[in-house]
Amino acid sequence: MSDSVIITGLTLGYLLLVLIVGLRANAGQSSSLEGYVAGGRHVGLLVLFFILGAEIFSAFAFLGAPGWAYGKGVPALYIIAYLTLAVIVWWLIAPYISRLGRRHGFLTQAEFLAACYPTRGNLLGLFIGIISVLAMIPYLTIQIAGAGMLFEAATSGIVPFWLGSLLACGVVAAYVYASGLHGIGWTNLLQGVMMVFIAWFLGLATADQFFGGVGEMFRQIQQEAPEYLTMPGAQGMGWGAFSTAILVSALGCVMWPHIFMKFYSARSERTLKRVFVLYPLYSYLLIPLLFVGFAGIVVLADQPLDSPDEVLLTLVVKMADFPAWLIGLALSGALAAAMSTAANLAHTSATILVRDIGQNLPIGRNLPEARVLKLTRGGVIVISLAAYLLALANPASLVSLLLGAYGIVVQLLPMLLGALFWRRASRAAAFIGLGVGAAVTLYYQFLGGSPFGWHPGFCGLIVNSALFVAVSFATKRQETRSPADALSPR
Amino acid sequence: MSRNSLPSKGMLIYFGVCTLAMVWPGALIANRIEPMILGLPFFIFWYVAWVFVLFIGLVIAYRQESGEEVDDE
Incomplete structure (x- = not known):
């Protein structure tokens, strides 16, 4: 049997396993909207830990992160730094979000903010919904395209790009459609464990194969290319760009709707906090994947790659003398990373599409819950199909759309913090801050030239927060409670 | 909304130190290759270590906040 057939067979077997686990998660589940979207607000420690872990580590962990280490060197550590620091932000605000969600029945991020800052016709909710989707x-499209690319490379073309991405997308859509958050929970547990083991195995095996160990590998890089091992790295990433990228990513991480909405699903605030206590350890998953990128610096010194993101595939599939079953497992691990993120994105986007966009339009008001649930499940299929078609078309503007739209989503953070903790927070000030902050971010994002090379989103957040605070103080307001507190009947 | 689950001042300082250690200017002092620890260049080891420091801090914060409550899980 040829190697490619073994690799293909192993990977298809893995996809089948994920599909079965995901479909079986549906058993014995009540068919309420809250159950489908938020697991009935009753998800426990282990499953929630792996939901959050596996959804954050996407195809980027196996492709982009090693690519950063290979192309730039230690600036790649920004990923580990921001994922770790994001936990601090979660720790400080997630329990409140979970509590208010339970009390007021919120299922999405837009519902939370729209309730704290009411607008006529719920324009704010509609706006947040559209921007989030x-x-x-595009983020979902990147996962699906990543899966197709991995398939094609690892099976030497037996499974072409279009089929590989279709398989991954189809499996994800099927179990999210059938089982909702329960399906995501159990599959993410499986995929999360898979990713951790494969990442470490792969990282250590690669260092061992080419250098005889991790220590030896870094000694050799120190002799041949020491610039990769200290800041500013091989391509000169300044401290300002590095630090602000960490800070804005850590702060913005909580604003990703698929992460924010998971806070609603926790069984209790204690469960949430336990997840966060353990969470920093999950970021160690990236260390061995960075090793693979670092290995590429020396191994590929004579024949540098045009696209750094291919470093892991090149080393593992083409250069290293690994047995076929190991390559098959590696592919499954990387697919696990892409699919577990894709499942959460499809699930969250469909929920937002129906609850924040559909139900805010005149035709969608006052729908019975059973109908909303049906529409949400249909939305999963529609969103997945749209992302698959986008992956095939691969429009050049995809990444710009992702950066632009997410750049605006991050600017919702100051008004969220204001709603939770600040009794003077004024609605007008929140909107002015959001508008100007988003404009500043988009300006620097697409036209460049941000001061000191700072991250565009960071510049936006500073202007946004300053305006929010200043205008709030200038507005007459006699509230004794923050907007979120004012929601609660005491 | 009760405020009793807000972290203590000590915890906030701890979080602040962890943050500063991973960005400018804290990370400046770690920007070198030697000494290599556990086979890792010092700058990489620095980040691996601070992830663990934050983990320990969160364990302490969790115990502080939950006090002597009985486990609910």
């Missing part, structure tokens, strides 16, 4: 569909 615009950010998440």
Whole structure:
């Protein structure tokens, strides 16, 4: 049997396993909207830990992260830094979000903010809904395209791009459609464990194969290309760009709707906090994947790659002398990363599409819950199909759309913090801050030239927060409670 | 909304130190290759270590906040 057939067979077997686990998660589940979207607000420690873990580590962990280490060197550590620091932000605000969600029945991020800052015709909710979906569909597309690319490369073309991405997308859509958050929970547990083991195995095996160990590998890089091992790295990423990228990513991480909405699903605030206690350890998953990128610096010194993101595939599939079953497992691990993120994105986008966009339009008001649930499940299929078609078309503007839309989503953070903790927070000030902050972010994002090379989103957040605070103080307001507190009947 | 689950001042300082250690200017002092620890260049080891420091801090914060409550899981 040829190697490619073994690799293909192993990977298809893995996809089948994920599909079975995902479909079986449906058993014995009540068919309420809250159950489908938020697991009935009753998800426990282990499953929630892996939902959050596996949804954050996407195809980027196996492709982009090693690519950063290979192309730039230690600036790649920004990923580990921001994922770790994001936990601090979660720790400080997630329990409140979970509690208010339970009390007021919120299922989405837009519902939370729209309740704290009411607008006529719920324009704010509609706006957040549209921007969120615009950010998440390109993100989903990238996962699906990543899966197709991995398939094609690892099976030497037996499974072409279109089929590989279709398989991954189809499996994800099927179990999210059938089982909702329960399906995501159990499959993410499986995929999360898979990713951790494969990442470490792969990282250590690669260092061992080419250098005889991790220590030896870094000694050799130190001799041949020491610039990769200290800041500013091989391509000169300044401290300002590095630090602000960490800070804005850590702060913005909580604003991704698929992460924010998971806070609603926790069984209790204690469960949430336990997840966060353990969470930093999950970011160690990236260390071995960065090793693979670092290995590429020396191994590929004479024949540098045009596209750094291919470093892991090149080393593992083409250069290393790994047995076929190991390559098959590696592919499954990388697919696990892409699919577990894709499942959450499809699930969250469909929920937002129906609850924040559909139900805010005149035709969608006052729908019975059973109908909303049906529409949400249909939305999963529609969103997945749209993302698949986008992956095939691969429009050049996809990444710009992702950066632009997510750049705006991050600017919702100051008004969220204001709603939770600040009794003076004024609605007008929140909107002015959001508008100007988003404009500043988009300006620097697409036209460049941000001061000191800072991250565009960071510049936006500073202007946004300053305006929010200043205008709030200038507005007469006699509230004794923050907007979120004012919602609660005491 | 009760405020009793807000972290203590000590915890907020701890979080602040962890943050500063991973960005400018804290990370400046770690920007070198030697000494290599556990086979890792010092700058990489620095980040691996601070992830663990934050983990320990969260364990302490969790115990502080939950006090002597009985486990509910």
